[in-house]
Amino acid sequence: MRHSMDHRKLGRNPSHRKALLRNMMNSLVLSERIETTVPKAKELRRLADRLVTLGKRGTLHARRRAFALLSDKETTDKLFATLAGRFVGREGGYTRIVRTGYRVGDGAELAILEYLPAEEKKAAAKGKRKAPVKKGAEKPAAGKKSAVPGEKKKTKAPTSREKETERKAPRSPRKKVGEKSK
Amino acid sequence: MPNPKRRGSKCRRDKRRTHKKLSQPAVSTCPQCKSVKRPHVVCPTCGTYKGREVIEKTEA
Numbered sequence: 001m002r003h004s005m006d007h008r009k010l011g012r013n014p015s016h017r018k019a020l021l022r023n024m025m026n027s028l029v030l031s032e033r034i035e036t037t038v039p040k041a042k043e044l045r046r047l048a049d050r051l052v053t054l055g056k057r058g059t060l061h062a063r064r065r066a067f068a069l070l071s072d073k074e075t076t077d078k079l080f081a082t083l084a085g086r087f088v089g090r091e092g093g094y095t096r097i098v099r100t101g102y103r104v105g106d107g108a109e110l111a112i113l114e115y116l117p118a119e120e121k122k123a124a125a126k127g128k129r130k131a132p133v134k135k136g137a138e139k140p141a142a143g144k145k146s147a148v149p150g151e152k153k154k155t156k157a158p159t160s161r162e163k164e165t166e167r168k169a170p171r172s173p174r175k176k177v178g179e180k181s182k
Numbered sequence: 183m184p185n186p187k188r189r190g191s192k193c194r195r196d197k198r199r200t201h202k203k204l205s206q207p208a209v210s211t212c213p214q215c216k217s218v219k220r221p222h223v224v225c226p227t228c229g230t231y232k233g234r235e236v237i238e239k240t241e242a
């Protein structure tokens with residue numbers, strides 16, 4: 001049993017690992033959502049949160065420390081201009097990791113790591129607070145469903161289409177045909 | 183050099199292997215489209231997770 005494990009090594013030497021995480025930090029700040037392997041996402045999560053903490057501090061010193069991590073003026077500016085303001089009412093936990101399945105080539109488990117979107121900020125925070133207090137699993141679940149009526153329409157349509165594809169033909173050619181016709 | 187005294191029987195070999203078997207993968211049903219999916223993972227059929235996360239599959 002190896003205790004005191006500080007971080008994952010990700011199969012790289014320190015400089016390679018530092019460069020990888022720096023690239024991923026920049027990508028995450030720029031696009032706010034990236035898909036990687038689960039271990040990389042979990043390593044990046046702490047750095048992503050640290051960046052926001054620095055951004056919320058807003059001082060020149062914090063900006064220099066963020067720039068030391070990112071080495072990129074554009075992303076540092078975005079961090080302090082937009083991301084920092086978005087998470088004013090939240091103390092930590094600025095990111096979300098959702099598993100999405102297995103990669104085709106090597107079978108690695110993938111996940112999406114994203115900064116919480118601005119609109120979801122309040123609704124998500126309320127839901128988390130209410131759920132443990134009520135203990136009734138039905139009420140929060142019903143609230144979530146009614147809160148997102150737009151998503152049901154999106155989800156129902158592709159499911160019916162995919163049932164057709166399962167009956168008639170292999171998946172990939174069908175989908176491509178459908179996309180072109182649209 | 184020490185060697186086995188007897189060749190092992192098929193019976194013993196097979197009995198040893200009764201514990202070596204595959205287990206069923208954990209499954210759950212998607213609350214959106216009711217299809218079978220892995221737990222704690224985005225539904226591969228409709229691209230939702232916990233009812234709201236529409237990830238990929240936005241061709242509709």
Ligand SMILES: [Zn+2]
Nearest residue numbers: 212215225228
């Ligand atoms: Zn589904």
